[in-house]
Amino acid sequence: MHERVSKDVIYFPHTFLSGFYTSSVLPMEHITEMESEFIVAYDRYADAIFRFCIIRTRDRDVARDIMQETFAHAWEHVASGKSIDRMRPFLYRIASNLVIDRARKHRTLSLDALMEDEHFTPPSADKGNPQDAAMIAEMLRAVDQLDEKYRTPIILRYVEGMDVGDIAAVVGESENVVSVHLHRGIEKLRELLDAQLLP
Amino acid sequence: MTMEKQKLEKLFEKTRTLALTDGERATVRQRVILFMREHPVPHAEFVRPFEWIRAVFYKPIPLKLKYVMPLLLILALLASGGGVSYAAQGSLPGDVLYPVKVDINEPIAGAFQFGTQAQAQWNAELAQSRLQEAEQLAAQNKLTPQIQAQVATRLQDAVAAAQNGVTQLQDKNQVAVAAQVNNDLETALRVHAAILTRLAVKHQDQGDVQNIAGAAAQQAQRVADAGDQIDASTTEQVRASGPDATNAVANKHDEVLGFVDAVASLFKDQGSSLDATTSAQIQASLNVAQQKITAGDAANQAGNYVEAFTDYQAAQQATQDAKVQIVATHTYRAEFENEDTASSSQNAPGQQQNEYRDQEQNINASSSDKNRQTEQNQHESQNRFIPKIEDDLRASVPVNQNASATTNLQLQPNASGTTINVGGEVNGGDGQQNGHDN
Numbered sequence: 001m002h003e004r005v006s007k008d009v010i011y012f013p014h015t016f017l018s019g020f021y022t023s024s025v026l027p028m029e030h031i032t033e034m035e036s037e038f039i040v041a042y043d044r045y046a047d048a049i050f051r052f053c054i055i056r057t058r059d060r061d062v063a064r065d066i067m068q069e070t071f072a073h074a075w076e077h078v079a080s081g082k083s084i085d086r087m088r089p090f091l092y093r094i095a096s097n098l099v100i101d102r103a104r105k106h107r108t109l110s111l112d113a114l115m116e117d118e119h120f121t122p123p124s125a126d127k128g129n130p131q132d133a134a135m136i137a138e139m140l141r142a143v144d145q146l147d148e149k150y151r152t153p154i155i156l157r158y159v160e161g162m163d164v165g166d167i168a169a170v171v172g173e174s175e176n177v178v179s180v181h182l183h184r185g186i187e188k189l190r191e192l193l194d195a196q197l198l199p
Numbered sequence: 200m201t202m203e204k205q206k207l208e209k210l211f212e213k214t215r216t217l218a219l220t221d222g223e224r225a226t227v228r229q230r231v232i233l234f235m236r237e238h239p240v241p242h243a244e245f246v247r248p249f250e251w252i253r254a255v256f257y258k259p260i261p262l263k264l265k266y267v268m269p270l271l272l273i274l275a276l277l278a279s280g281g282g283v284s285y286a287a288q289g290s291l292p293g294d295v296l297y298p299v300k301v302d303i304n305e306p307i308a309g310a311f312q313f314g315t316q317a318q319a320q321w322n323a324e325l326a327q328s329r330l331q332e333a334e335q336l337a338a339q340n341k342l343t344p345q346i347q348a349q350v351a352t353r354l355q356d357a358v359a360a361a362q363n364g365v366t367q368l369q370d371k372n373q374v375a376v377a378a379q380v381n382n383d384l385e386t387a388l389r390v391h392a393a394i395l396t397r398l399a400v401k402h403q404d405q406g407d408v409q410n411i412a413g414a415a416a417q418q419a420q421r422v423a424d425a426g427d428q429i430d431a432s433t434t435e436q437v438r439a440s441g442p443d444a445t446n447a448v449a450n451k452h453d454e455v456l457g458f459v460d461a462v463a464s465l466f467k468d469q470g471s472s473l474d475a476t477t478s479a480q481i482q483a484s485l486n487v488a489q490q491k492i493t494a495g496d497a498a499n500q501a502g503n504y505v506e507a508f509t510d511y512q513a514a515q516q517a518t519q520d521a522k523v524q525i526v527a528t529h530t531y532r533a534e535f536e537n538e539d540t541a542s543s544s545q546n547a548p549g550q551q552q553n554e555y556r557d558q559e560q561n562i563n564a565s566s567s568d569k570n571r572q573t574e575q576n577q578h579e580s581q582n583r584f585i586p587k588i589e590d591d592l593r594a595s596v597p598v599n600q601n602a603s604a605t606t607n608l609q610l611q612p613n614a615s616g617t618t619i620n621v622g623g624e625v626n627g628g629d630g631q632q633n634g635h636d637n
Contacts, residue, residue, distance in 0.1 A: 034240055035232075035235055035240075038231075038235065039228070039231075039232065042228055042231055043228070046219060046224055046227065046228070047218045047219055047224070050217075050218065050219050050223075051214075051215070051217045051218065054217055055214065055217070064219065064223055064227065067219075067227065068227045068230055068231065071227075071231045071234075072231065072234050075231070075234060075235050075238060076238060078240070079235075079238050079239065079240045081240075132213050132216065135209070135210055135213045136210075136213050136214055136216075136217065138210070139210040139211070139213065139214050140214075158211045159211055159214050159215055186207075189207070190207060193206070193207065193210070
């Protein structure tokens with residue numbers, strides 16, 4: 001199973017398992033090479049993209065939908081014959097844009113509309129013990145306070161372990177700018193967490 | 200300070216544990232696969248998501264490499280174990296893989312066409328393929344004079360080969376078959392010539408496209424001339440066959456009637472998506488077919504078998520004309536419909552090619568077999584994005600048996616930590632395990 005993990009994939013137990021569980025289910029009788037490549041990409045990055053989205057939206061259902069839409073967009077891109085240099089930054093870029101789009105639209109969305117949707121859920125962490133959940137919730141609150149320009153690089157770097165070059169490709173900035181944002185962002189995050197913890 | 204850092208690391212680490220449940224992951228996966236199926240890749244295999252493959256296979260052949268190419272192609276074929284030859288199927292003139300398609304794939308496929316009739320039909324098909332390729336290129340504004348000359352030569356070769364087959368069929372006394380192959384070829388050439396002309400007008404590069412359209416029209420005329428002779432000998436044969444003529448005419452009658460039905464129902468289904476000019480032409484062709492059938496029936500009643508046979512044959516040709524128009528124009532309906540949106544259809548022809556094949560199959564199957572068409576229409580009306588997961592949660596969707604274990608949907612636990620199970624039956628082992636997982 002180790003050959004599934006290439007060097008650009010961060011190796012976490014659950015992503016490892018995700019590959020294991022899902023690759024045993026191949027419901028298509030006939031898959032083209034390209035389709036199977038794409039499905040492999042899904043198995044590899046679905047959790048990471050979802051995580052990225054849930055950190056940004058703090059809503060599980062919305063995060064899942066954006067993750068799904070991210071892969072739909074990516075496939076449309078592939079299917080239309082356009083090329084993708086590196087799948088991982090590409091997916092994050094789409095996801096990031098979708099999250100931002102949604103945030104814009106969301107402002108006009110009334111609370112009533114939200115409550116009508118029976119699947120609207122407050123942010124919650126699903127795994128682990130309540131203590132972990134509390135820590136994650138704290139982290140998400142802090143990240144939420146960050147400027148957009150710091151937020152995405154911080155998540156990609158410190159949660160997903162992505163290198164600066166790839167992050168630069170996602171956010172469309174130079175590597176230097178990303179490095180500066182990372183540095184300032186982490187300082188800012190520390191301040192925020194301190195402020196929340198100390199009182 | 201170090202404590203802070205550790206604390207931060209710890210927080211990041213905890214955040215990393217955020218993940219989809221197995222159920223969610225599998226459901227979205229299913230959705231993504233469904234989406235992929237509804238948005239197939241034009242010429243799957245050929246379009247690859249990696250830049251280097253495009254770089255190697257998509258660029259036009261530099262002239263210097265002209266003599267190196269065959270060697271490279273053979274190497275590529277050997278290395279890929281047939282993948283390249285499959286990939287070449289979707290290539291167009293000017294692509295690196297196009298020579299593989301026309302010089303390797305097609306001759307090999309041709310070698311498997313047994314019998315003179317199959318050979319003749321195969322060559323007629325090749326002629327049609329050349330014109331379709333020209334249409335695709337014209338629609339993409341990529342029909343250069345060189346390519347146009349290349350297509351014209353290949354078209355001429357294919358038509359000559361098909362006509363050669365037709366002559367052989369005549370020699371073998373299979374005159375009716377010869378007439379049919381010849382008529383179909385003529386119709387295909389004529390209709391595609393007309394479409395090429397329309398594309399030329401649309402793209403205003405009259406020079407090139409008109410040339411190839413003219414070449415197609417010229418070939419159509421040649422084939423038609425040959426057809427007149429064949430028709431003469433066909434009627435002669437029917438006349439000569441005496442009492443057997445009744446059978447031949449009756450068979451022809453049934454054949455034509457079935458064909459008209461099939462094409463008429465295809466027109467009913469697809470007609471709305473065609474432009475007015477084409478629809479009118481198709482309707483006119485179908486009307487001619489009906490008139491000819493009526494005339495043929497009358498002649499048959501009167502015992503005038505030769506005339507009846509000729510009428511049925513004319514009806515068949517008119518119907519074939521309608522069929523080719525429906526199928527071929529459908530591919531470029533976007534071109535002819537929205538005169539302003541030329542650029543939006545840049546990528547379209549390839550994809551529509553698949554629809555074209557589907558329709559071919561439909562029509563060749565039988566007139567009653569409409570399920571596929573209905574399905575296809577539904578596919579076309581599908582909205583752009585995948586249905587949201589909520590849709591699945593509200594109504595349990597039929598899922599693949601293999602997938603049922605993992606598509607057993609798990610929502611995240613609510614505050615008290617219980618798991619909500621939605622989506623039909625709870626699957627013993629896996630369902631339970633997922634519940635505990637959460």
